[in-house]
Amino acid sequence: GPPLSTALEARRLVKDFRGFRATNEVDLQIREGEIHAIIGPNGAGKTTLFNLLSGFLRPTSGEVLLFGERIDTLAPHAIVRRGLSRSFQISSVFPTMTVRENVLVALGSPTPLPGQFWTPLSRLEALGPRADEILDRVGLGAAHARLAADLSHGEKRQLEIGISLTQEPRVLLLDEPTSGMGSEGIARVIALVREVARGRTVVLVEHNMSVVAELADRITVLQYGQVIASGRYDDVRRDPRVIEAYLGE
Ligand code: ADP
Numbered sequence: 001g002p003p004l005s006t007a008l009e010a011r012r013l014v015k016d017f018r019g020f021r022a023t024n025e026v027d028l029q030i031r032e033g034e035i036h037a038i039i040g041p042n043g044a045g046k047t048t049l050f051n052l053l054s055g056f057l058r059p060t061s062g063e064v065l066l067f068g069e070r071i072d073t074l075a076p077h078a079i080v081r082r083g084l085s086r087s088f089q090i091s092s093v094f095p096t097m098t099v100r101e102n103v104l105v106a107l108g109s110p111t112p113l114p115g116q117f118w119t120p121l122s123r124l125e126a127l128g129p130r131a132d133e134i135l136d137r138v139g140l141g142a143a144h145a146r147l148a149a150d151l152s153h154g155e156k157r158q159l160e161i162g163i164s165l166t167q168e169p170r171v172l173l174l175d176e177p178t179s180g181m182g183s184e185g186i187a188r189v190i191a192l193v194r195e196v197a198r199g200r201t202v203v204l205v206e207h208n209m210s211v212v213a214e215l216a217d218r219i220t221v222l223q224y225g226q227v228i229a230s231g232r233y234d235d236v237r238r239d240p241r242v243i244e245a246y247l248g249e
Helices: 046-053 076-081 099-108 121-137 153-165 183-197 209-215 240-247
Strands: 006-017 020-031 035-039 061-066 084-087 171-175 201-205 218-223 226-232
Touching (some): 006 046, 020 226, 046 171, 076 084, 153 183, 226 240
Parallel strands (some): 035 218, 084 171
Antiparallel strands (some): 006 020
């Protein structure tokens, strides 16, 4: 078939923190439409890489390209407008608002930055049908009237993903979507990621290898800031360097 196009790409991406190299010449290729997991032991540089991809950190050197265009000099909100967004943990959720109000203010927000919502709720009602559609999509339709503060840990993650969807990203970054969850929550998140991945590209950092095995089309493994393997899960998990990296943890 035709070559798959690249949605998101990192080229020789370096980030130094006062002499400590957190990512070291990272090359990453995320294909359009795939679910791609970034894995690696603690301290491997996964969070730093996510911050570089989403504009929350500037690289020391190297490039980030979204659909072939450089984004590494853009601010996070400008990157969101180009089609990449990142699911935040909790910080973007207003605890004293209902679930539905949280989605409404996100839909009405001129920028995706937490704390910068200016549109009064009364004017947001026109966005109600879209809010309800998103809530159904993330499995929170029945929870729409609850206060965000009263949601379970797993439901908060669902709401965060719903808030990200208000930006209609072509590429969605998910930072450890199953962290702190039991098996029931994990099963829900797997189903949810599959659902939101329809028609878009998803990149996730994930520690739970059974989640990675179930969800990821391809994976990239980081260790000490470097890519040690990349490819299909079944191939990469047999790579001796990957086995060694995990046994040594
Ligand atoms: P991971 O997400 O894979 O656990 P991180 O990207 O959080 O790894 O961290 C990679 C390395 O970079 C770690 O050794 C960490 O201590 C270091 N690091 C991350 N952020 C900073 C920072 N702001 N200042 C100094 N060192 C940092």
